[in-house]
Amino acid sequence: MKKFWIISIGATMMAGMLSCNKVRRSPGRVYMPDMAYSRALETYSSTEGLQKEGVNYTAMPVTGTIARGDMAAYELKNDSAGYAASKNIINPLPPLDAKKFIEAARLYLVNCGICHGTKLDGNGPLWNGGKGPFPAAPRNLLTDPVVVNMAEGTMFHSVTYGRNTMGAYASQLSTEQRWMIIHYIKEKQASIVAAPAAVADSAAAKKPK
Numbered sequence: 001m002k003k004f005w006i007i008s009i010g011a012t013m014m015a016g017m018l019s020c021n022k023v024r025r026s027p028g029r030v031y032m033p034d035m036a037y038s039r040a041l042e043t044y045s046s047t048e049g050l051q052k053e054g055v056n057y058t059a060m061p062v063t064g065t066i067a068r069g070d071m072a073a074y075e076l077k078n079d080s081a082g083y084a085a086s087k088n089i090i091n092p093l094p095p096l097d098a099k100k101f102i103e104a105a106r107l108y109l110v111n112c113g114i115c116h117g118t119k120l121d122g123n124g125p126l127w128n129g130g131k132g133p134f135p136a137a138p139r140n141l142l143t144d145p146v147v148v149n150m151a152e153g154t155m156f157h158s159v160t161y162g163r164n165t166m167g168a169y170a171s172q173l174s175t176e177q178r179w180m181i182i183h184y185i186k187e188k189q190a191s192i193v194a195a196p197a198a199v200a201d202s203a204a205a206k207k208p209k
């Protein structure tokens with residue numbers, strides 16, 4: 001009986017040692033391969049093969065491509081001639097109705113307010129009177145005469161392609177959304193031009209007596 005135990009323990013130890021393997025990269029027998037080896041779905045890792053076959057998989061869309069449902073593409077180029085010509089482009093959207101105005105205000109706050117300020121005064125948190133992290137003063141969109149007198153087309157051009165330190169918004173906002181924001185800024189400008197007296201009156205009315 002003793003012999004039997006010695007032999008069986010010895011055999012177990014032998015089996016244990018033999019099952020070890022020097023090849024560390026091999027996990028031995030894999031019974032759930034999906035967990036040991038994740039399936040590589042590297043869609044964008046290499047499209048050279050596809051392009052050799054003439055399939056332009058991740059290539060840029062053809063110039064002038066319009067997203068489904070978007071308006072016709074803006075055709076002026078991002079150069080000084082395009083900037084100069086942009087003043088003749090007219091906002092293709094009708095004036096904003098109440099619902100669109102709220103949406104335009106939202107888009108403005110999401111995309112522009114961080115620099116140009118929630119009040120359009122050019123003093124958003126990124127600038128903060130020069131104390132913020134942004135290196136250049138954003139324009140005051142409400143009262144800066146340059147912007148007040150700027151054609152809507154030029155504003156659109158700058159928002160589409162960016163202007164000096166301001167980035168381009170063509171990839172974040174659709175053509176329609178950009179024109180909506182331009183309408184919004186112009187309406188805000190008009191509202192303070194139209195009602196400076198009313199603003200002064202209400203400021204006076206608010207003063208404690």
Ligand code: HEC
Nearest residue numbers: 111112115136137138139155158159163164165166169181
């Ligand atoms: C990261 C900060 C930043 C953001 C965000 C930003 N701007 Fe600007 N913007 C600037 C600065 C800085 C200038 C002044 C650029 C210059 O003339 O040097 C400017 C200038 C402008 C001008 C004047 C352009 C011109 O032709 O002189 C307009 C109009 C304008 N911004 C509108 C917008 C709108 C609309 C948005 C949102 C879609 C926006 N900006 C988002 C920083 C910003």
